[in-house]
Amino acid sequence: MIGVFDSGVGGLSVLRHLWRLAPGVPVLYVADSGRAPYGNRPPEQIRAFGIQIAAYLRRQGTRLLVVACNTSSAVALPEVQEAFGGPVVGMLEPAARAAAHRWQAPGGRVGVLATPTTVASGAYRRALAAAAPHLEVVEEACPEWAPLVEAGRFDGEAVHEAVRRHVGPLVEAGVQGVLLGCTHYPFLRPVIERVLAEEGGATAAAPEAAVLDPAEAVAAEAVRRLSQAGVAIREGEDEGPGSDRFVTSGDPDAFREALERLVGPAHRAAGRAWAGVGPVRWKGSPMAIPTRLASELPASWQGVRVAVIGLGVENLPLVRYLVAHGARVVAADRKSAEEMGPRAEALERLGVRLVLGDSYLDALQEAEVAFVTPGLPKHLPAIEAARRAGVVITGQTDLFMRLCPAPIVGITGSSGKTTTTTLVGRMLRGTGRPVFVGGNIGEPLIERLAEIGPDAWVVLELSSFQLETTGISPHVAVVTNVTPNHLDVHPSMEAYVAAKTRIVAFQGPDDVAVLNGDDPITVEMAGRTAGRVHWFGRRPRRPGAWLEGDRLVAAMTAAGPGDGGEVQELCRRDDIRLRGQHNVQNVLAAATAALCCGTPVEAIRDVARTFEGVPHRLEAVASIDGVLYVNDSIATTPARAIAGLQSFQEPIVLIAGGYDKHLPFDELARVAVERCRHVVLLGQTAGAIERALEQVREETGRAVSHERVASLEQAVAAARQVARPGDVVLLSPACASYDMFRNFEERGARFRQIVRALQEATP
Template identity: 45%
Template sequence: MIPHVDPDYSGSDSLAGQHVVVLGMARQGMALARWLPAIGARVTLSDTRSAEKLAAEIAALEGQPVRFALGGHSVSLLDDADVLCVSGGVPLTLPIVETARRRGIRVTNDAQLFLERCPAPVLGITGSAGKTTTTALVGAMGRASGRQTWVGGNIGDVLLDVLPQIVPDDVVVMELSSFQLELMTISPSVAAVLNVTPNHLDRHGTLDAYAAAKANIFVHQRAFDVAVFGYDDPVAHKLSMGTPGRMAYFSLHHAVASGAYLDHDAIIITRGDSAPGLAYQTVCPRGAIRLRGDHNVLNVLAACAVAGAGYIPVEAMRAAIETFTGVEHRQELVATLDGVTWINDSIATAPERVSAALRSYTEPVVLLAGGRDKRLPWAEMAALAAQRCRAVIAFGEFGPQVVEHMRRAQAQTSGACLERIELVTTLDEAVPLAQTLAQPGDVVLLSPGGTSYDQYVDFAARGQHFRDLVHGLAGER
């Protein structure tokens, strides 16, 4: 078991009696609205939306002793506030956040509050790409070991909801986004930075600021904690030089002394601090991985390195890998209709992730791309799409710019296979158009490269809409 400091999570919480203002009534804000009153805090929920638009959320909190301040985030809310809790999607540049900091009011979030109180070691995972798949796989490994395993954070459950049920011998696997991490002053016992490539520059401004937010996952660790890094990623590798705890790595191309790597066609786990005979073990052959693409082999290696640092047995790693088929909205098979395979990759909110998806298919692709821009470079992905795609259908707020990128790549790429570039407004238009353009043997791939916030509450809602539309096509046959 990883050493950890037991928090003071007795009947009297440090927030009891304090007035906590929560910004945002999405998933994290709603969880805070349930948890904070239970520990004795006074709660005000603030959201920029109106009561009419938040009718479902307000109804869900019926009976909870919370106050609502809707239609904006008034600085006056801070007049008697002790703590300001910020949901992940709320920019820290808002006047109310900046004013709270100037006044010395604590600014925090659900992830920080959970980590401060969790009685079990936490395996935390972040990265520009692959963190959801890696988190889900580590969770599957924990369950395969027979231990009670809790998975959540930036995905799935907000872990504050289950905090009272967690005991010290459990496994907690937590995905952490840069939005959550930029506020945090505590790090999990095992912290993984998978990779750091340009992402969320619309929020962080520069790659250095984005990387600094990611680094918060390990910079507050203790000497006996473990930080896991992607050895092949130059930014993650550079960040590893600043860890205060022990280091482990994962790599497709290099043997590592502690962590996981690919040795020809075998997944190898190494533990530098283990007894002879346990320091080097074969987890499984590469062929046991059921996910497509080298990027998913890296995700498996990352999961093994994290699980190894969390003392999850190799047998449990192997069992989980052999049965793991991926996560919702990540290259998820929706249907095969008239010889055309429909894939939901709505979670791909950066062009780098679209490239990874495109490399997974040898079949011609009809790509659905767009959404809202994050100020990321698209040229490399567009050039790959020009080589791999039969057609590209751009949609959403960023659709016109996607068309420009694709046309430029089509003209500049030698041997381009891209035949059609189309612009529509919504998925309701894109899906039937894709049906007319796709041929038997093709893949229709929703891999947007942009966020969902132009038209949807999150990528999951966008992916579900795509599923519904595809299933509607099946019903019309």
């Protein structure tokens, strides 16, 4: 049996030749679903993963291993060979020897078409220099070709144009021929040959002879090595090939569809059949985590067709950046030009073509890269169709993180993101370095790249919507917690968790993940990062920070025999001016991240003692007739509202309800029955929360009085009627605001206005 290892599906081009040359030998193909940004991983992780695969294939009884991955062939071939303990064939040497044989004339010039990662690595240039020193090498990076192949797009006007864009410069450079330096590219060979004939030059006379497919050379070398080992390669010489098998860490059914799309006819013509093994998880590997479809953005935006979908706060600066760097931008939004107002006029002045109204997603059809606004569901049919067509679906956050020269601290979570982000930003100022705070809060930082140097810190709040289009992780990734949220946009809780996991998914061994040790979902994320893990929470877990009695303490080294690491006191629980246990967790998370960045304890302690919070987060608005009115409009989930309820010892009159995100209210109802004097309900979810309260009454016999109102003004008035001196009127809606307001800030601001007007009218 032959084992073939590739980080995507490009290795299938090798299999097409193996089926022809060795029809009597079955294959075990180990790959991902075509979505792993494997070439961008640190060398140490590539080696570790290659060793795992080699050992696995050896255990499965394979006689020869083909490493059909340029990156592993360049970085990890010796280690893979040692782990496999048998013959191993990589991509580079057979391809270079074939080039030397085909183009023997001294002073010749050969073009290499490859991915940006392979070109940047210089792998083919080195291999050709060793095997064919008489050839001059001209390299061309083709970022969009692999996604086209993965989508099954082998022909058509867009494919022809994508090929011409990169083959043309090689023809102009006078190459004798081109070497396809990516295992995806042989699927585009007919188009490449057609473009060579059209462009003329030295390759025009016999374009089919001018294209070298390394996969064929690799397959021939594998068969030669098998013959030397005495392995029968023809049917009839032994029991025949049986079924080929594939192993994937992704969805086996989706992978089987990829096999059918790319090599189905060739596989059936060879009289073979596939059998899936898995899904499997490779420990610490990039394939064991959710990944994006295409990992690489163009090295240059000059002339690239880009669609920017959604023209809100985040994407307007992005459009300006792309236009300034030569992209051909189409900007799209559901709103009309009249609704867009001055923004539409500003975009037209930039020379951007606008696609507005209900058909705005049509802008995806001719794009090579699409930047999608964070809140737009990524599983919409038009977006899925574009993805299948080879369009790179990404976001402004991904681009900024790739371009940012400074180390990034990224913070995500279902609640506590903004408070923790703000705390980290203030704590990092204690390092004496410039600090930039942005992402899901504040201003988009893409237009401030020129101000950000490598000596700065960048702190980003990252939502699940931003993370689901990223293929890169921050240097320090913080996850405050994960509870159900945004299930009106994410298709499932699993999809929501997968989006959150991306904050650690692409980390390398020099990066750090700061995780909530009290949250089972974040604890599981520790197995999804290649970085070092630090913890925070209520109980000791080292390295990290925790609550010890009434002290917040930290130890930044793991406990070992005779050495538990130095435990430092950060501050006292009563020193923190923020209300609630959840804010103690936020301080611990921020402190852990800041310590990982080298912040002095004194700076952390000072921020913890002086920070008074962010607006709309348990914000004390006014005290009227002995009743405290508190704005917690940020509580857009039941879990967040529960944290707000548990932050007070006083009796509470709760104002809750709003836009329906399809979240359960069972636990909120149980806590409300325990902690509230009265509940005032409004918005789309008023009925659902009311039913949850009634269910608690039926199950436990305990109840809380409640009523429904039509507006926030009526809610405040109703709460005032019920509240007594010493009570708290708490706006903690447990829901988003979109049924009545544009966002939670507008809702909180309106609550503040109503309460202060009431205060002014009170004698």
